[in-house]
Amino acid sequence: MPARDRLLALTVAALWGLNFPAIHLSLQQFPPFFLAALRFAVIAVPTVLLVRRPAVRWRWLLGYGAGFGILQFLFLYLAMSIGMPSGLASLVLQSSAPFTVVLAGTLLRERLTARQTVGVGLAVAGLAGIAVHRGELGGGAMLLPVLLTLCGGLGWALGNLSNRLAQTSEPFRLTLWMSVVPPLPLLAVSLVAEGPARITSSMTTLADRQGVLALGGLAFTVLAATLAGSGIWTALMSRHPSSGVAPFSMLVPVIGIGASRLLLGDPVYPVELVCGAVVVAGVLLGTGARPARRVRRDAAEEGASVPTMPIP
Template identity: 30%
Template sequence: MPPSLSSRLSALSLAAMPLLFVALWSTGFIGAKFGLPYAEPFTFLFIRFVCTLALLIPLAHWLSDGWPKGARLWAHIGISGLLVHAAYLGGVFYGIHLGMPAGLASLLVGLQPLLTAALAGPLLAERLTARQWAGLLLGLAGVSLVLGGKLDPGDGLFQGFGLGALASVTIALLGISGGTLYQKRYCTGMPLLSGTVVQYLAAGVVLGIGALLFEQRRVEWTLTFALTLGWLVLVLSIAAILLLMALIKRGEASRVASLFYLVPPVTALQAWWLFDERLPMASLAGMAIAIAGVVLVVKGKRV
């Protein structure tokens, strides 16, 4: 292959990798919608983490540049795993289990850059730019429009779901935002792949306890559930993580962060196509405004 053609193909593949990562990541919400009719949320996630660890531990041993050093770093990584995986995924799955549309759940947790930016000031002594403050206000206005479009006082507060679903997804948003800040502050020495194993271990234990205490742990092993579980394990928990590692190694992590605002509309489109989930025009306008707010926050970071 001529060197020029090879370099062009390499550049194209590198440019496509962030988009591929976002496309894969958005299917996690759809996977929850497909799988939850056959298993309760904590049980579903516990099985997912057990299957993931069975594959990821050998991969970490083979590909990783070592395991975390010292008990303190292990503890910090475990806490970040409880926030990033147990609280985040547990909240999202439980909210969808209680009736929240997958597209709306994706939008609410997609506000993570806004909340992280708001908390980074007091926790990490980072100052917000004027553009980021504008983005925060836009994001809040957009979410208000989205939730207002679903408001139906005559049908239990929110059409199709109640405060429990909203509280669950709010916990997910707080978990991913707090986990991001915690990991940034305390887990800087974390090897990415083996550290992810530690995070999954901690989250799996807590979700397993949750399944034991609060669920009946019944699973319908249908073909749909098995295929959904396989997709979430192989594509989300393994392939997406390895893709993220490749992006970080090539210095493309910032591009992934800037493209995360595409996850909510991609998820909403998938949910409309697969499940006929429809949002009112006010909610669609609110989604666009909220995404614009996230873009301002991400793009408004000081260099």
């Protein structure tokens, strides 16, 4: 991979890592379910008007949107709103990778290799260590956000399966159209769980400093992390083997934890850093790509695009 493309991959990792503090800022103003609906609505409206729908079955498009869009962000935003540190969220959300491997083996009958099994085991051990540490720090009050974030990772994994089954040659267009699915269901959940009064209050107090920061965080999430980040990532994946590009996504929790510490003052515990390193090692081991020639041959036989995009 040329130096220019390595720099682009690092830029995407930085955008996705910084996205977690940006989400934190937005959650200071907006209730979590409404924020999730707002995030996708901002993308969905121009997508419906300007972007041609990819040639995939509706079931896989809806499944992708339900798993990646609704379940992931419903649980992630709720977890962050009740105390999940943004840096730790960027790490625990990597649970989507081992979840995807296990679900693919269970539901799609894909064979798990010894390497994948060891990788999943390492990732699970690291995540369990983080959960135990959080429980020891603050009991259920600190453990619950971790469990909710794990549920978000499971939702992401379910979305990954639908993404894979869609077998599209237009991954960026599929990602845009996936955003059409979540807004209305998330808004319905917000109206029931958070209520019209709380939603209205969040929208009518945007002129103060907190409101401006929240809008800035939302703009960063939509424009930088989602549109720019996913666009660059798709281009890189189309030019290089996934084995050369995908490992850069493991820098996301590193940048997320560092940025959360510097920008938000989140505490960093050595035991969680060690467990985080175990998680990252497990993800890298368990999701190791096949040789490039085999990947291209299998993709040609299946009519599928190989890479998926880990957009937070």
